[in-house]
Amino acid sequence: MPRVNTFKVKVQTGQQGMSEPVHFNFNNHKLPFDNVEGSAESGKVFEGSFDVNSFAHSLTLVGPESGKWEIEKITIELDCENEKPYTVQFGAVTLDDKTEVNIWQDPPILAFDV
Amino acid sequence: MNFIKRFFTGMKQEAEPVTSVIAEEVEKSTVVSQPEPQPQPETEAPSNFPLERSVLQIPAISEGVFPKDSDEVLIKAQPSPTGDQCLFTVNRPLMTGNSWFFSGFESAMESSLAEALFCLDDVETALVCESTVTVTRKDKTLVDWLPLAKEVGTAIRDALGVGKGLIAEKIISNLPSEEEIREGIQKVIDTEVNPGVAGHGGNISLLAVKGNSVTIQMGGGCQGCSAADLTLKQGIHTSFRKAVPMVGAIFDETDHTAGLNPYFS
Numbered sequence: 529m530p531r532v533n534t535f536k537v538k539v540q541t542g543q544q545g546m547s548e549p550v551h552f553n554f555n556n557h558k559l560p561f562d563n564v565e566g567s568a569e570s571g572k573v574f575e576g577s578f579d580v581n582s583f584a585h586s587l588t589l590v591g592p593e594s595g596k597w598e599i600e601k602i603t604i605e606l607d608c609e610n611e612k613p614y615t616v617q618f619g620a621v622t623l624d625d626k627t628e629v630n631i632w633q634d635p636p637i638l639a640f641d642v
Numbered sequence: 643m644n645f646i647k648r649f650f651t652g653m654k655q656e657a658e659p660v661t662s663v664i665a666e667e668v669e670k671s672t673v674v675s676q677p678e679p680q681p682q683p684e685t686e687a688p689s690n691f692p693l694e695r696s697v698l699q700i701p702a703i704s705e706g707v708f709p710k711d712s713d714e715v716l717i718k719a720q721p722s723p724t725g726d727q728c729l730f731t732v733n734r735p736l737m738t739g740n741s742w743f744f745s746g747f748e749s750a751m752e753s754s755l756a757e758a759l760f761c762l763d764d765v766e767t768a769l770v771c772e773s774t775v776t777v778t779r780k781d782k783t784l785v786d787w788l789p790l791a792k793e794v795g796t797a798i799r800d801a802l803g804v805g806k807g808l809i810a811e812k813i814i815s816n817l818p819s820e821e822e823i824r825e826g827i828q829k830v831i832d833t834e835v836n837p838g839v840a841g842h843g844g845n846i847s848l849l850a851v852k853g854n855s856v857t858i859q860m861g862g863g864c865q866g867c868s869a870a871d872l873t874l875k876q877g878i879h880t881s882f883r884k885a886v887p888m889v890g891a892i893f894d895e896t897d898h899t900a901g902l903n904p905y906f907s
Contacts, residue, residue: 588697617703629698639720640788642730642795 530608530635532584536577537561537605537631539589542598542620545570551590553628554580558590568597584608587632591623598622604631611635708733715799719791724871728787730775730794734802737809740817740853741771741890743883752810758797764790770809771855771891817854818888824851826886831858834881839864839873842905846878855891856882863905866898 539550546568551558561576568574591597602618616633623629708716716733736755745767750756759768759777764784769776777794784790801808828848835846843863850857858878864870874894882889 586697591695618700619703621698621700623698626695627698628695629700633702637720637723639718640791642717642719642791 529583529585530611532580532582532587533607533609534577534579534581535587535604535606537575537589538603539568539574539599540601541568541570541572541574542600543570544596544598544622545572546592546595546597548592548594550574550576552578552631553586553588553590554578555582555585555587584632586630588628589623589631590628591625593625596622596624599629602629602631606633606635608635707731715802717795717798719787719795721787721791725785725787726782726875727776727778728791728794730777730791730798732773732775732798732802735773736775737770737772740814741769741855742809742813743890744768744770745883752812753808754804754806755798755801755808758801759794762790762793762797765794769891816888820851820853823854823856823886823889824848827851827856827882827889830881830885834885835878838877842867843903844873844905849895853890854888855893856889857893857895860894860896860898863903865896866902866904868904870896870898870904 537552548568549560550564550568551560553559559578561578563575563577565575566573589599589602599621601620603615604618605613605615607613612635614635616631618629618631621629707718712733718731720729720731722728742753744750744753744756744760747760750760750768755770755775756768759765759775764779764781766778766780768778775794775798777790779787779790807814831846831848839846839862844860844865844867845862846864847859847861848856849859860867860870860874864873867873874892879892882892
C-alpha cells in the first residue's frame, strides 16, 4: 500500500442528489473534503480534495445520512509517494445511509509497448 | 491506539475523531427528548448509534489498452510486481474460449506461437489465454524484462504473420469438457491441496471453470498470507497440472487485503 500525498475527487450526481456535506472514509476514519467546489445536488458536479500524507488501506466515499445519492460518475486523481499521479474512473452507483463505495485503486502496474 | 496515532501523524488535525461525534450525539438526544428511563434489552444497540455501512465495490472504467480498429499488431508487456513473469496483451485473439499452458519446448510442437517463443533462450514456460501470453523466464535473477519482452513481441508478431494455427490442432481437438476439468481439479483440491494447507488453517475452493481455465479462491489462513503467492505458484499450480494436464489458466480471485486470519501475519 503506497503513501498517499493527496487526492482529488470529482463526483457527477445523477437525478437524485443530496444536500449534506460529502464525506470520505480513509482507513475507516470519516472526514470531510477540503477545497470543496460545486455540490452533490441533482445534476451537479462536486469537487473536493484532501492532503492525506498517510498510507492507504482503504478509501471510500460515504453515502448520505438520510435519503439516497445517485452518482453517475466518480473520478479520483491520486498522487502517491514514488508513483506517477494517476486517475481512476468509476461508473454509476447509488449510496444511502447503509453504504459507502470503494474509490481506492492501487497504482497501475508499469506496462510498455513491444 | 498507537496504531491509529501512527496513521494520523501526517494527516490534518481539524477533523474531529469519530468517537467524539458519537458521544456528542448521544448527549444531545438525552437533553432534547428527556426520556424516562426505560429498561433496554442488553443486546440491542442504541438507536442513534451509527450503523455499520457496507462497502460497495464497483469496477473501475478502463479505457481501452489499444486504439480501436488498428491494422497493426500491437503488443503491451506488463511484468508482474514480483518480476517472475510478464503478461503480453495483443490486440487480436490468440486462443478463443480456452487456454493452454506450454511447459517447455517439447510441448510446443505444431503450435507456431509456442515454437516461436521457445526459440528464445530465456523463455521457460508460456501460457496462452484469449489475447494474452504469460511468459516465465529461466533466469530468475534478472528483473529487467525489456530486452526479453522485445524479443517476445517480435516472436508473437512472427507467429501471427505465418498465418497457420497458432495452437496445434491436436491440442484444440483433444480439449476435455468443463465437467471433466471440474471433477479432476475438485479431486486434487479435496485429496491433495486442502489437506496440505489445512495445517496453516487455510483452504482452497474452486469458484469456476470456463473452457479449460479454472478460477480458485484462497480462504482461512491463506487469505492475506505473505506466502500465498508461493503456495499458489509452486504448490497449487504444480498439483493441478500434474493431476489434470489439460488445465489451462489458473486464476486466483482471492482478495488478500480482506484476510482476517493469515497464517504468516
